Structures are given as C-alpha cells and as structure tokens.
Amino acid sequence: MVATVRHTIISQFEQVAAEQRHKLASLTDDRPLMESGLDSLAFAIVVARLEDALGIDPFSASDDNQFPVTFGDFIQMYEKMYVNAA
Amino acid sequence: MPRSAPSLWESLGTAGLARHRALWTGDTEVVLSDLAAGSALGGRLDDLRGRSVLVWTQDQLAAAIALVEIDGIARRLVLCPPDLDPAHLPYVVATAEIEAIVTDRPLDDVIGLGVECIVRCGRTIHAGSVDRAPRFESEWILFTSGTTGVPKMVVHTLATLSGAIQPAGNLAGPVVWATFYDIRRYGGLQILLRALRGGGSLLLSAPGESPASFIERAKARGVTHITGTPSHWRRALMSPAVRLFSPAYARLSGEIADQAVIDHLQATFPNARVAHAFASTEAGVAFEVTDGLAGFPASFLGPREGTDVVLKVEDDTLRIRSSRTALRYLGASSEPLLDADGFVDTGDVVEQRGGRWHFVGRRGGIINVGGLKIHPEEVEAVINRHPGVRMSLVTARKNPITGAIVAADVVLALDGDRALDPASVESAKAEILGACRRALPAHKVPASIRVVNALPVTPSGKLGRRDA
Numbered sequence: 421m422v423a424t425v426r427h428t429i430i431s432q433f434e435q436v437a438a439e440q441r442h443k444l445a446s447l448t449d450d451r452p453l454m455e456s457g458l459d460s461l462a463f464a465i466v467v468a469r470l471e472d473a474l475g476i477d478p479f480s481a482s483d484d485n486q487f488p489v490t491f492g493d494f495i496q497m498y499e500k501m502y503v504n505a506a
Numbered sequence: 507m508p509r510s511a512p513s514l515w516e517s518l519g520t521a522g523l524a525r526h527r528a529l530w531t532g533d534t535e536v537v538l539s540d541l542a543a544g545s546a547l548g549g550r551l552d553d554l555r556g557r558s559v560l561v562w563t564q565d566q567l568a569a570a571i572a573l574v575e576i577d578g579i580a581r582r583l584v585l586c587p588p589d590l591d592p593a594h595l596p597y598v599v600a601t602a603e604i605e606a607i608v609t610d611r612p613l614d615d616v617i618g619l620g621v622e623c624i625v626r627c628g629r630t631i632h633a634g635s636v637d638r639a640p641r642f643e644s645e646w647i648l649f650t651s652g653t654t655g656v657p658k659m660v661v662h663t664l665a666t667l668s669g670a671i672q673p674a675g676n677l678a679g680p681v682v683w684a685t686f687y688d689i690r691r692y693g694g695l696q697i698l699l700r701a702l703r704g705g706g707s708l709l710l711s712a713p714g715e716s717p718a719s720f721i722e723r724a725k726a727r728g729v730t731h732i733t734g735t736p737s738h739w740r741r742a743l744m745s746p747a748v749r750l751f752s753p754a755y756a757r758l759s760g761e762i763a764d765q766a767v768i769d770h771l772q773a774t775f776p777n778a779r780v781a782h783a784f785a786s787t788e789a790g791v792a793f794e795v796t797d798g799l800a801g802f803p804a805s806f807l808g809p810r811e812g813t814d815v816v817l818k819v820e821d822d823t824l825r826i827r828s829s830r831t832a833l834r835y836l837g838a839s840s841e842p843l844l845d846a847d848g849f850v851d852t853g854d855v856v857e858q859r860g861g862r863w864h865f866v867g868r869r870g871g872i873i874n875v876g877g878l879k880i881h882p883e884e885v886e887a888v889i890n891r892h893p894g895v896r897m898s899l900v901t902a903r904k905n906p907i908t909g910a911i912v913a914a915d916v917v918l919a920l921d922g923d924r925a926l927d928p929a930s931v932e933s934a935k936a937e938i939l940g941a942c943r944r945a946l947p948a949h950k951v952p953a954s955i956r957v958v959n960a961l962p963v964t965p966s967g968k969l970g971r972r973d974a
Binding site for chain 1: 875904905906908939
C-alpha cells in the first residue's frame with residue numbers, strides 16, 4: 421500500500437514537471453524539495469493531484485505537521501496520513 | 507415625481523394598438539388592445555394612485571400587464587425579481603415605504619407584511635371601464651442581480667429605462683421580440699419596454715422551460731428579435747431546434763460575450779444581425795457592438811456623437827455616464843450610485859489590446875494563485891474557443907501551497923446525439939489544456955479539467971459563480 425503512495429508521488433512529480441516544462445532533479449530521499457526542480461505553482465498542482473489520487477491532503481490537515489524539507493520527508497508525510505486514513 | 511413624459515400605457519397607444527400585438531407565454535396570449543377597455547387588476551387603479559406599490563408575482567406575464575397598468579398611476583412601483591427571498595420582504599416594504607401590494611400569490615404570503623391594500627393581478631383582462639389618465643412620473647425600483655445578502659434596490663424612471671432606445675433595424679413585417687430573460691429584472695424589462703413602446707409583441711419564457719423548447723416556441727410565433735445571456739445562448743445552441751429558427755436579430759448581453767459564442771451564434775443564424783450589448787441594472791444600456799468581434803472599439807471611450815453615453819476606464823474598470831443610468835440606490839444608508847462626475851462604476855474589469863477594449867472579468871471574482879491574479883472569464887474564453895466545448899466554468903480550488911489553483915469544469919458537445927466515448931473525452935481535455943498552455947501563462951492554466959454534463963446557470967441567466 422505504502423509503496424503505491426511513493427509510486428503515485430513520483431509519477432505526479434514527473435507528470436507535472438513535464439507539463440510545466442521544468443527539469444526534474446533525481447528524486448532521492450535526501451533531495452531538498454526546493455531543489456526538486458518544481459516551482460511553487462507546480463508544487464501546488466502536485467499537491468492537488470495527489471489529493472485527487474490518494475484522497476488526502478496532509479498540508480491542510482489540522483495537526484501541525486512540520487513542512488517537509490526533503491523529498492523523503494514529503495513522501496513520509498503522505499505515507500503516514502495515508503496509513504492513518506486507511 | 508410630477509409627470510413630464512407619457513406613461514407606458516400612453517406610449518403603447520402612440521406605437522399603435524393593432525389587434526396582433528400581444529404578450530405570450532406558454533399557451534397564453536394577452537392581446538394588448540384589450541387593456542383599452544379592461545383591466546387585469548380588477549380595475550382598481552384608484553387604490554394604487556399616488557401610492558408606493560410592490561409588484562410581487564409568481565407569473566411574469568401577470569407582472570408585465572400590471573406594469574402597463576400601474577406606470578403613471580403609482581408614485582413608485584417596486585418590481586420584485588422572481589427569486590426574491592421572501593425573508594427580505596419586510597425590509598423591502600419598509601425601505602420602499604410600500605402602501606399597496608399587487609400580487610397573484612396566495613394571500614397568506616402577503617398578509618403578514620402589514621400592508622392593507624392588496625390588489626390581485628393575473629393574466630386575464632376583464633372588460634370594464636378604467637381611468638388610465640396618468641398623474642405621476644412613477645419611480646421604477648429594480649433589484650440588482652446580486653444573489654446574496656440584503657437586496658439592493660435602484661431607482662429608475664420610465665425615461666431612464668427606455669431612453670434613446672435604438673430601433674433594431676428596418677423590417678418589413680411586425681417586430682416580434684423574445685427574451686430568455688425574465689422581465690422582472692433589468693435585462694428582460696428592457697426588452698418588454700422595447701416591444702411595448704416600439705410597436706412590437708413579446709414572447710416570454712415559461713417557468714422551467716428549456717432553452718430548446720423556448721426556441722421552438724419562438725420559431726412558431728415568428729419571432730424576429732431575440733435576446734439572452736451568453737450562458738442562455740450556449741445552452742440553446744446545443745439544441746438541434748435552433749437550426750430551424752432564423753431570427754433577423756440576435757443579441758447577447760449580461761455576461762462577457764467571448765469570440766467563440768459570437769461566432770457560433772452568427773454561424774447558426776447566418777441571416778441575422780448578431781450583436782452584443784453592455785447593460786446593467788445600475789448603469790443602464792450603454793452600448794451595442796455589431797461588428798461581430800468581442801470587446802468594443804477603443805473609439806467608444808469618451809464623448810461620442812449621436813449618444814449621451816460617455817465611457818471611461820478608471821482603476822481598470824469600465825465607468826458609464828448616461829441618461830439611462832439609474833438615479834440612486836433606495837434606502838437612507840445606501841452608498842452613492844454615481845460618482846461626483848455622474849459616472850457609474852460597473853465593476854467590470856477591462857483591458858486594452860490593440861485598438862479594442864476587452865472585458866476580463868468582475869472586480870470581485872478574481873482567483874489569487876500565489877499572489878498572481880486571474881479572472882476566471884479570461885480562462886473560460888480560451889477554453890470556449892475549442893470547437894468541442896459548449897460551456898465552461900473556471901473556479902478557484904483551495905490549495906495549501908498557493909492559496910488557490912485554477913480548476914475548470916467543461917461541457918463538451920455531443921457526438922451527434924450521443925455522449926463522447928472516453929477516449930475522445932481524454933483527447934479533448936488534452937487539446938483544451940494544450941490550447942490553454944499556448945495562450946496563457948502557467949498560473950492561469952487549469953490544474954485540472956473536469957468534464958461535466960451541465961453547468962449551473964442562475965435564475966438571471968448567468969453562469970453560476972461563487973464570487974470570491
């Protein structure tokens with residue numbers, strides 16, 4: 421299940437980067453999000469698409485999540501909420 | 507106000523009361539000349555003379571007849587739109603100092619309002635002698651088209667409502683008007699007055715009637731002139747019935763007429779003069795554009811010969827001064843309707859491109875994507891250029907990163923009379939997105955496109971937006 425989340429996230433990053441003509445960096449877990457190659461608009465679109473695909477939006481959740489710094493943090497945030505929601 | 511101009515009834519007579527002149531809705535016909543020796547108000551004009559009269563009807567035809575009878579008789583007539591929330595009536599009655607109510611509603615609906623004089627109205631004209639001698643230049647109170655909160659009432663007169671109405675071209679036969687609008691709002695009332703004062707007849711839509719069935723009735727009644735909003739027309743143009751109809755004149759107003767809807771209308775009615783007009787309850791009818799292009803020529807700004815309408819652009823919105831603007835808002839605490847120079851701020855944001863001004867959207871309807879502003883209408887205009895698109899609605903979708911992103915709902919044309927197959931839907935979506943990416947900066951491109959069967963249209967015929 422959790423593997424699906426990672427897969428979904430990576431494919432959304434790739435798709436939105438392609439749509440927005442951004443060059444995506446290699447998405448290793450220690451990659452800072454700021455250096456992923458997406459600007460804030462592209463990032464916003466990724467978050468919206470993930471909400472459609474996974475049914476969750478950890479950024480808008482009420483508990484005070486730390487804003488993710490690395491790509492790994494980002495995935496973890498989704499995985500955690502996805503498991504809790506399931 | 508003391509009387510200086512002919513009443514609506516008098517101008518009806520001046521235009522000629524030939525037997526063929528009528529108002530129609532559904533299967534009902536009201537022959538205007540019957541009012542010369544009859545009344546749909548039970549002849550009770552003396553009960554309304556010099557008073558402030560609320561016209562609150564279920565039936566728009568009943569309201570239309572009542573207006574003909576009451577103008578020049580009442581000191582003030584307050585015309586309620588069909589969707590007026592009854593909860594606001596006590597406020598309306600108090601603010602407009604209502605002294606009599608003309609209604610076709612059950613008495614229980616009005617009895618609690620504390621107005622003693624209640625006059626029944628309807629579609630049927632009963633014979634009897636009526637003293638129609640006008641003594642007042644009645645104030646006409648209309649409601650603005652905003653849908654939320656306490657309704658705003660604006661003050662017009664028959665003169666501001668019908669001043670300088672241009673004849674719509676020379677026609678050999680009688681002019682028969684039809685309008686998708688309800689005559690109890692500014693847009694529809696305009697057409698009622700044009701028809702009555704210009705010697706024509708008028709076909710009204712029936713409650714709940716589809717645009718397609720209205721078009722069929724318009725064809726059957728020999729309608730020559732027809733008006734509606736772009737949303738009305740987009741829905742009407744989806745119907746096959748429209749191809750059998752051939753009006754001489756078709757007009758769009760009330761919303762932004764984008765190039766796609768103008769082109770589509772002209773292609774459907776090759777023999778018609780297709781026009782789009784700018785009008786609002788507050789600003790009145792400002793201008794009509796007949797060159798087949800969206801927006802209006804830059805030469806329209808400033809004083810122009812042959813019209814007292816002056817347009818200017820200030821803080822990006824269109825401002826209008828003319829003898830057709832409303833006079834003021836009703837109610838002691840209301841803000842001024844006109845600025846110090848007599849201009850109405852329409853709240854419509856315009857932008858100059860080349861020699862032309864284009865409407866980009868409403869000042870209040872902006873979507874804010876990470877500090878960048880987007881008018882939904884400018885995105886819709888791009889989407890609507892796709893030949894497979896019938897209507898679209900662009901909205902803000904909440905987003906934790908940028909505050910909002912742009913989302914679009916799209917109605918696609920059918921494949922013959924069947925819905926498109928899933929593969930065609932996907933390719934249409936991809937084409938629409940591609941067109942948006944070519945025409946718009948990234949933040950204006952919809953982040954998601956959803957294909958829907960229909961879009962909400964408000965009772966006033968405008969695309970249902972939840973304004974920011």
